[in-house]
Amino acid sequence: MNAESAIHKLAIDWASDKDVQAAGEALIRYLFSERSGQLHLSFRRLIEISNSSPGVTFRLAQYLTGETLPLLKQRFELILDDDVWELEDHQVRFAAVHGQLMHPDTGTPVPHYKEHVFPFYEKGDGLVD
Amino acid sequence: MNTIALTEALQERGISFTLFSYAMKQNNLAPSQGWDLTIARITSELANPKSSAAYENGIKRIYSDLMYYGSKVVRFYISKDAAKVRALLDKHMVPDTQSFGKSFPLPLPGPQLRKSSVNPTCVFTQSLKSGSTYILCSRQFLIEREKLPDDSLEPQVVKDYGDFDEVIGIRKRWIQLFDVVLVNDKTGVIELRMDGYGRQSLADIEKRLEWLVSAVNAQLAGLGKAYQLKGSINFFPKIAELYDAADGRISELEHATDTAGIHKGKTRKKKADFREDSFHSAAASTAGTLHAYAVSKCWDSPTGVGYIDLKLPGTLRSMATTSTPVVDVACILNCASETDYSFVLSKLL
Amino acid sequence: MISTDENTPISWAALEFLAKSMGQDALARQIKRTTVSDYDQFIDVLYADIDAIVHELQLNPELRKDDDEDRLSIEIKGNLTHLGYGAAHESKIGGHTDLSVQYKGFIWIGEAKINRDYEHIFQGFQQLTTRYATGDEGQCKGGLIIYIKSNNSKQVMDRWRANLNNRGITDLEFVESSIRPDHIFFTRHTHERSGRPFTTRHVGVILGFDPKDHK
Numbered sequence: 001m002n003a004e005s006a007i008h009k010l011a012i013d014w015a016s017d018k019d020v021q022a023a024g025e026a027l028i029r030y031l032f033s034e035r036s037g038q039l040h041l042s043f044r045r046l047i048e049i050s051n052s053s054p055g056v057t058f059r060l061a062q063y064l065t066g067e068t069l070p071l072l073k074q075r076f077e078l079i080l081d082d083d084v085w086e087l088e089d090h091q092v093r094f095a096a097v098h099g100q101l102m103h104p105d106t107g108t109p110v111p112h113y114k115e116h117v118f119p120f121y122e123k124g125d126g127l128v129d
Numbered sequence: 130m131n132t133i134a135l136t137e138a139l140q141e142r143g144i145s146f147t148l149f150s151y152a153m154k155q156n157n158l159a160p161s162q163g164w165d166l167t168i169a170r171i172t173s174e175l176a177n178p179k180s181s182a183a184y185e186n187g188i189k190r191i192y193s194d195l196m197y198y199g200s201k202v203v204r205f206y207i208s209k210d211a212a213k214v215r216a217l218l219d220k221h222m223v224p225d226t227q228s229f230g231k232s233f234p235l236p237l238p239g240p241q242l243r244k245s246s247v248n249p250t251c252v253f254t255q256s257l258k259s260g261s262t263y264i265l266c267s268r269q270f271l272i273e274r275e276k277l278p279d280d281s282l283e284p285q286v287v288k289d290y291g292d293f294d295e296v297i298g299i300r301k302r303w304i305q306l307f308d309v310v311l312v313n314d315k316t317g318v319i320e321l322r323m324d325g326y327g328r329q330s331l332a333d334i335e336k337r338l339e340w341l342v343s344a345v346n347a348q349l350a351g352l353g354k355a356y357q358l359k360g361s362i363n364f365f366p367k368i369a370e371l372y373d374a375a376d377g378r379i380s381e382l383e384h385a386t387d388t389a390g391i392h393k394g395k396t397r398k399k400k401a402d403f404r405e406d407s408f409h410s411a412a413a414s415t416a417g418t419l420h421a422y423a424v425s426k427c428w429d430s431p432t433g434v435g436y437i438d439l440k441l442p443g444t445l446r447s448m449a450t451t452s453t454p455v456v457d458v459a460c461i462l463n464c465a466s467e468t469d470y471s472f473v474l475s476k477l478l
Numbered sequence: 479m480i481s482t483d484e485n486t487p488i489s490w491a492a493l494e495f496l497a498k499s500m501g502q503d504a505l506a507r508q509i510k511r512t513t514v515s516d517y518d519q520f521i522d523v524l525y526a527d528i529d530a531i532v533h534e535l536q537l538n539p540e541l542r543k544d545d546d547e548d549r550l551s552i553e554i555k556g557n558l559t560h561l562g563y564g565a566a567h568e569s570k571i572g573g574h575t576d577l578s579v580q581y582k583g584f585i586w587i588g589e590a591k592i593n594r595d596y597e598h599i600f601q602g603f604q605q606l607t608t609r610y611a612t613g614d615e616g617q618c619k620g621g622l623i624i625y626i627k628s629n630n631s632k633q634v635m636d637r638w639r640a641n642l643n644n645r646g647i648t649d650l651e652f653v654e655s656s657i658r659p660d661h662i663f664f665t666r667h668t669h670e671r672s673g674r675p676f677t678t679r680h681v682g683v684i685l686g687f688d689p690k691d692h693k
Contacts, residue, residue, distance in 0.1 A: 013556070013559050013560070014560070042487055042488065043487075043488040043493060044486070044487055044488050054488075054496050055496060055499060055500075058493070058496055058497055058500070059500070059560065062508055062560070062561055062562055063559075063560055063561075063562055065512055065562055066511075066559075066561065066562020066563060066564075066581075067562060067563055067564035067580060067581050067582070068559060068562075068564050073512075074508075074512050076490065079487075089512075089513040089515070090513070090515070092509055092513055093509065093510060093513035093515075093519075096506045096509040096510055096513075097510065113490070114489060114490040114491035114494065115489055115490075115491050116489070117489060117490040118487050118488065118489050118490065119488070119490065119493060
């Protein structure tokens with residue numbers, strides 16, 4: 001896959017939404033230009049790169065972490081003071097289902113975890129050679 | 130030994146839940162989310178005749194492995210004659226039965242712990258084909274700080290003292306640590322594996338380590354000066370080697386430059402390699418020689434479950450003050466089993 | 479609220495607030511979707527997503543009054559694609575299914591019918607359970623979406639249920655839905671081809687538009 005084919009695919013799937021198309025093209029071009037290195041993009045950074053609104057970026061990220069154009073993988077990290085813990089899918093899923101996030105080290109619930117957990121985006125399978 | 134008591138003891142001892150869950154998976158047991166749910170799961174598996182033996186034996190093995198390996202600050206000595214040292218220590222390291230020994234392998238309960246020794250005391254010895262191990266327990270003082278919820282102050286307190294932006298709770302308590310001495314008469318290596326990483330400062334752990342070295346040397350006095358523990362293995366040269374070796378991933382690096390810079394960098398993910406960080410790699414290629422004085426490296430566990438870390442905690446001072454910089458301890462972290470620990474040793478020795 | 483401060487990182491809480499405009503629990507569904515690891519988890523979140531899409535469709539029945547089955551199914555398929563599913567309309571899984579969804583190695587098939595009459599809806603059920611779905615593990619759940627363009631959609635679903643019950647289907651059981659119980663129910667029966675239990679989720683989409691006011 002290359003940037004042009006990805007942009008074309010996105011344009012077909014989002015034919016009725018010009019905002020997502022524009023944001024998608026900007027983000028896809030960035031991702032393909034950076035595909036050889038490590039990637040760790042915050043949601044804020046996605047907004048900047050796609051030059052769009054938070055709402056458009058959310059819809060775009062949802063699509064690009066999916067099945068048809070998997071250019072991104074969504075992950076989450078817990079940040080408390082200056083310490084960072086990347087969270088595994090099963091930990092995040094548990095929190096989404098049960099409303100409690102267990103601290104990776106202490107194994108006890110993190111109070112107000114939603115304020116301390118941040119999404120970030122890695123390369124998806126579509127970008128990995 | 131009660132399986133649930135062992136599991137609860139691991140939590141009480143501050144073992145990382147992630148490390149415990151990796152240990153469970155390496156032993157084909159199924160953890161749940163957090164300690165409480167996992168203990169509930171273990172309880173239900175123990176009540177099931179099909180799985181009870183697996184969980185009972187597995188948790189026992191995990192407790193032992195995390196006591197011997199886990200996360201330790203380790204110093205290594207090459208012995209003139211490890212067999213002689215072992216024979217002498219086997220004779221003199223008599224397990225305590227009055228204090229720590231009464232409860233071992235579990236930690237002492239609070240009131241009894243407060244009366245126990247602050248110096249490492251032998252509680253268990255084990256003689257194997259390749260060498261002997263000695264487990265020593267001690268009572269250590271811990272000060273824990275925890276940010277409390279914003280609304281945790283009583284209204285009267287707010288009225289008397291005003292509002293605060295942050296409320297920090299300070300807990301002062303005693304904890305029990307489990308250090309390990311290993312004398313391997315096949316390789317001639319003596320290891321002093323100190324517990325407490327992540328709970329005590331490295332300085333406090335090293336203070337206890339020095340006490341232990343003195344105590345062991347006192348036992349070895351009869352053999353003569355040549356058998357004393359001195360001149361431990363210096364890992365400073367290993368720092369550059371680990372950075373240059375392609376395997377594993379550099380997770381943290383501290384280095385100086387010829388142009389008066391001091392740099393500290395780390396990755397925020399286990400799978401990331403700091404050498405591939407664009408900022409670092411560009412700077413490294415410009416700077417030429419990196420005068421690294423501290424490094425952390427991470428590998429996938431050879432068991433296929435979990436990650437293991439090696440940290441060589443040098444300081445700028447150690448590099449600056451002598452012509453032969455010394456890093457005399459290695460932090461061998463997140464080892465869920467002997468397989469993990471041996472893997473790290475193979476990178477180190 | 480998403481802070482306009484460029485330096486403020488966007489937390490789970492902030493993203494959840496942002497995503498609310500896209501439907502109830504949109505972020506929670508998205509997280510459950512991206513962390514799917516087994517078939518049941520896939521089905522649970524797919525059904526929650528389909529329900530959210532149906533909810534949106536139902537808000538503007540006046541825009542759908544001239545849409546046929548294909549148009550409506552393409553709308554659902556498009557929305558599922560936007561959510562990240564590999565969704566298709568008339569794909570060649572066992573024939574030409576109205577709706578198929580592939581995701582992380584799992585497959586779900588749905589048939590969609592306008593409530594022309596109950597024989598027509600039953601044709602959809604037969605296509606789903608005897609033609610398209612294999613009934614094997616990982617394909618033992620499917621959906622029948624009923625676009626109800628007449629009034630009293632609850633009655634349509636009740637009558638459809640009764641109609642199905644009288645068809646003599648082997649081992650047919652009905653299971654209540656805790657969500658939209660007047661417009662969603664489940665059936666379980668022995669899938670002929672595989673001999674295994676097959677669960678169908680029957681979903682009524684309220685698209686009746688017959689306003690009485692004079693504009």
